[in-house]
Amino acid sequence: MFEVALKALFLLLYATFVGFIFMGIIRKVSARIHRRVGPPLYQPILDTIKLLSKKSNITHGLIYDFGIIYALGATILALFFIPIGSVSILRAYGDLILITFLLEIPMLGIMFAAMSSGNPWAGLGAQRALLTLLAIQVPLGFAIVALAEFYGTFSTYQIVMAQQVSGWSITHVSLLLAAIAYDIVLQAMFGKEPFDIMIAPGEISLGPMVEFGGKHMGILQIQHAIALFAETLFFSNIFLGGAVVTIFASPVLNTIASLGILLIKQIAVLMVAIFIGNIFPRFTIDQAAKFYWKWPTIIAALGAVLASL
Amino acid sequence: MVSQSELVKEARENGMELLPIDKDTYELFFGPQHMATENYSIILKMDGNRVVKAIANPGFLHRGFEKLAEYRPWYTNIALLLRVCVPEPDVPEVIYSMAVEEILGWEVPDRAQWIRTTVLEMARVSAYLFWTMGMAFKLGVYTAGQWAAAYRERFMALFEQLTGARVYHIYTIPGGVRRDIPSDAWLRRLRDTVEYIKSKLPDFDEILFENYITHRRLEGIGVMDKKFALDEGVTGPNLRATGVPYDVRRVDPYLLYPELDFEVPVLRDGDALARVMVRRFEIEQDLYILEQLLDMGPPSGPYKIEDPRLKNLPRFKVPAGDAFAHVESTKGDFGAYVVSDGKNKPYRLQLRGPSISHGIRVIEQLLVGARIADVPVILVSLDNCPPDIDR
Numbered sequence: 001m002f003e004v005a006l007k008a009l010f011l012l013l014y015a016t017f018v019g020f021i022f023m024g025i026i027r028k029v030s031a032r033i034h035r036r037v038g039p040p041l042y043q044p045i046l047d048t049i050k051l052l053s054k055k056s057n058i059t060h061g062l063i064y065d066f067g068i069i070y071a072l073g074a075t076i077l078a079l080f081f082i083p084i085g086s087v088s089i090l091r092a093y094g095d096l097i098l099i100t101f102l103l104e105i106p107m108l109g110i111m112f113a114a115m116s117s118g119n120p121w122a123g124l125g126a127q128r129a130l131l132t133l134l135a136i137q138v139p140l141g142f143a144i145v146a147l148a149e150f151y152g153t154f155s156t157y158q159i160v161m162a163q164q165v166s167g168w169s170i171t172h173v174s175l176l177l178a179a180i181a182y183d184i185v186l187q188a189m190f191g192k193e194p195f196d197i198m199i200a201p202g203e204i205s206l207g208p209m210v211e212f213g214g215k216h217m218g219i220l221q222i223q224h225a226i227a228l229f230a231e232t233l234f235f236s237n238i239f240l241g242g243a244v245v246t247i248f249a250s251p252v253l254n255t256i257a258s259l260g261i262l263l264i265k266q267i268a269v270l271m272v273a274i275f276i277g278n279i280f281p282r283f284t285i286d287q288a289a290k291f292y293w294k295w296p297t298i299i300a301a302l303g304a305v306l307a308s309l
Numbered sequence: 310m311v312s313q314s315e316l317v318k319e320a321r322e323n324g325m326e327l328l329p330i331d332k333d334t335y336e337l338f339f340g341p342q343h344m345a346t347e348n349y350s351i352i353l354k355m356d357g358n359r360v361v362k363a364i365a366n367p368g369f370l371h372r373g374f375e376k377l378a379e380y381r382p383w384y385t386n387i388a389l390l391l392r393v394c395v396p397e398p399d400v401p402e403v404i405y406s407m408a409v410e411e412i413l414g415w416e417v418p419d420r421a422q423w424i425r426t427t428v429l430e431m432a433r434v435s436a437y438l439f440w441t442m443g444m445a446f447k448l449g450v451y452t453a454g455q456w457a458a459a460y461r462e463r464f465m466a467l468f469e470q471l472t473g474a475r476v477y478h479i480y481t482i483p484g485g486v487r488r489d490i491p492s493d494a495w496l497r498r499l500r501d502t503v504e505y506i507k508s509k510l511p512d513f514d515e516i517l518f519e520n521y522i523t524h525r526r527l528e529g530i531g532v533m534d535k536k537f538a539l540d541e542g543v544t545g546p547n548l549r550a551t552g553v554p555y556d557v558r559r560v561d562p563y564l565l566y567p568e569l570d571f572e573v574p575v576l577r578d579g580d581a582l583a584r585v586m587v588r589r590f591e592i593e594q595d596l597y598i599l600e601q602l603l604d605m606g607p608p609s610g611p612y613k614i615e616d617p618r619l620k621n622l623p624r625f626k627v628p629a630g631d632a633f634a635h636v637e638s639t640k641g642d643f644g645a646y647v648v649s650d651g652k653n654k655p656y657r658l659q660l661r662g663p664s665i666s667h668g669i670r671v672i673e674q675l676l677v678g679a680r681i682a683d684v685p686v687i688l689v690s691l692d693n694c695p696p697d698i699d700r
Contacts, residue, residue: 034455120337124681127358193449194522202344202447203682281522282449284682285358 008080008089012226015079018263019225020044022232025267026274033278044221051218058213060117067113068216071106072223078102079230083157085243085258086251094156096144099234103189106227107133107198110220114208125207128285129198135292136188139181142300146178147238149307156234160242168241177303179239181296183272188288189231192277197285229266236265334361337681341369345447345685349695351672353684360684363676365669370699378658383409384622386655388479390645393660395476395696397436399428400638401660402481404645407563407634409483412627412649419608421485426565428471428480429636430599431499434506435464436639437592440692444585445517447685448526453517460509463502470495485613496603503599510593518589527582531675531687534579542666545641546591547691549575550583557637568605571598581683581690588639588692626653640664640692662697669698 024041031038059065081099083091107129114122150172151159159169169175188195198207212220236242243261245254283291333356340350348369354362374393378386390405391398403425410417417425438461445454465475470491472478480487490496517523533543538551548555556573558566574590576583618625629651635644641663650656668691675687 030451034452035459036455120335124337196449197682200449200682202449203685205343278450278452279516280450281445281517281520281526282682283522284526284680286680287525 004089007087011079011084011087011089012076014259015226015229016222018266019227019229020048022228022266022270023221023225025270029271029274030278033275044225048218048221048225051213051221052215054214054218057215058211059216060211063116064113065216067109067111067116068212068219068223069109070112071109072219072226074102074105074109075223075226075230078105079226079233081156082230082234083160083237083242084233084262085245085255087255087258088157091157092155096147096154096156096159096238099156100140100144103227103231103234104133106223110208113216114211117211119211121204121206121210122208124204125198125200125210128200128204129208131285131289132188132195132198135289136185138293139296139300140185142297142304143178143182143185146174146300146304146307149304150175156237160237160244163241164244169239172307174303174306175239177299177306179235181300181303182235182239183269184296185292186231186235186269187273187276188292190228190273190277192273194276194280194283195288196277196282197288200282203282228270232266232269233262235269236262240265240269339684343685345688346693347695349668349693349698351676351684351688353676353681355681358680360676360679360681363673365673367668367695367698370696372700374700375658375660378655380654382623382653383625383627383655384482386658387482390658390660391477391479393662393696393700394638394640394643394694396439396694397432397638398477399432399481400636400643401645402479403429404634404636404643404660405647405658406481406483407636408632408645408647409627411632411634412630412647413483415484415614417485418611418614420489420610420612422564423602423605423607424486424490424612425481426569427499427599427602428468428486429564430595430602431464431467433639434592434595434599435461435468437588437595438464438506440588440639440689441513441517441592444686444689447689448517448523450517450520450523453513456509456512460506463505467495467499467502470498482613484616484619485611487613489612490607496607499599500603503596503603507593507596510596513589518586523585524582526683526686527585527690528580530581530679530683531584531690532578532580533671533675537674538579538671541671543641543671544663544666545637545639545692546587547584547641547667547671549573550587551579552577557635557642561635563634563636565602565605569598569601571601581687584690584692591639624653626651627655635661638663640694640697641666643697660700662694662700664692664694664697667691668693668695 021041023044027043028038028041078099080090081094082088083094111126111129114126147159148154151162153159163169170179191199200207243258245257248254248257334354337353337355338350339346339353341348350366352364352366353360374389377389381389387402390401393401438457441457442454445457468478469475472480533551535551535553538548552575554573554575559573571594574587576587627649629649631648633644633646635642643663644661646659647655648657672691676684679687
């Protein structure tokens, strides 16, 4: 029991740190695309420390505080269900639907907090975020169905193991289609253009985030870091073959090797998101909903049909 | 300390309504701290995602230039007036100088004319690049914005070499300009910059102006027709996007423009996309004009008028009379009306900023029915410049 708790703590620290570095990578790579130098990789960590050390802290009631903790908790729980090589704590229960669901819960938590602040901009942002959440469900659902049909299981760990035998998911046509649809959905989950509609700095001045400051924002930064880590990890696990390394005799070396392989895959997923995010303008919310219910849905549905044949 | 219930009771007794009066709509203060509006606010009555009513609320930047100018000598006013238009501060300098020269009946030397035309065109390109940055940031494609800002910076460096300041260069004075062109190296550098930006325009097309999402975002929003635009006094690219080929450089030529060959881009649709594309074509035309000016080369001669009265500038007197001068700025027709009563200070000075038409009445009518995401886009597509309105 103690060992599991220790493992969980290690995993959490690792995910937070890597998540912050991912945020740094996003800023650095975006800066290079803009032909700027950009901040150092550890800049988001400094930002978060600064936010957490603010003296005045405005709160708008119980739900305002609770929503943020709720978002953080859900993200951490999602992280524990996703297999990380062979380290994961709850991987035996790592159900595809459960993880997908848990990765969306944080958005709801942020919405709770934003709505309780009573700010009309936050309300607009919440409205947009909920519509985005609604729009991405359809292609996401089809992508999950395609995976489940192909591998005949909902367990993420079994899917990873199956990929060790039959090659990465994206080498099969049906699952490649599902991966493309999922990658478009991932753009909205990361909050990158063209689907960063819920944040939209130039339009609704950060939307839900408009009222958060100090420790609330600091916790949200940590949540965002862990969510980045969890989302890229989930994608690498189900589509890019995950990493189960057994070549070394020592389990420690195996763990480090699998973490390294996963890290490379996660950064690859992240890079695609950054490159797309930097060259496209933002959709409006109705256009985004229309888009999600059209192309990604068609692609994912095609994948699901091909997988079930 | 009165408790809340007592306050409510007192209010009810006096027949006051404490609940929100309008329960169907809510009010958004699209205020001066919002990232899309610069020191300018619009009060929006919203029904869900759509605007029901928009009330423009300018005046945050009213610095009272027109009154202040009445207490300053003729030449000192230059340093004051250029602060009216932030993105292209050369325009107020030039129109004020042109109006004062008209009252004085001065003929500006050829070299000064060439320098003024070049400076105006450089200001136009840098203002358009500045606008591109604003548009890109509102649309969320930050890459194009950063690039535009970086290219504008090249012009700023050139301005710094020529005038000594990056943005507010107190350069054009009645009777010429304050300094000569530093060297031939400056001209070569200007040509390099023009060629460089010309070679980078396709990048902007790809990422911003011809992007699928940009077209989806801008098509059919904020539509104005020709009659509406003419009635409301809209000028500049906004008017040309509705199909009226009105350009001050053609209609009422000034400086060297009659000798230059350029086209005035005109589009018919009158929506935000047309306004954006007109501006995109104008960047190209302005770069072409700059190339022609460089081919022409600065004529030799003095760069300002030599007049014995200029020895004592604070006592410099302009004969009684009035004059109006206007130029084509990137926002539209920018005019100055100067009245002199023969003293060493202007009697009255009126500036007509182009944003006064499309920043207040036009925006109020164009925003009705727009989605909240379209509001900043329409605002930037009109190229609203709050200091023009407030002065």
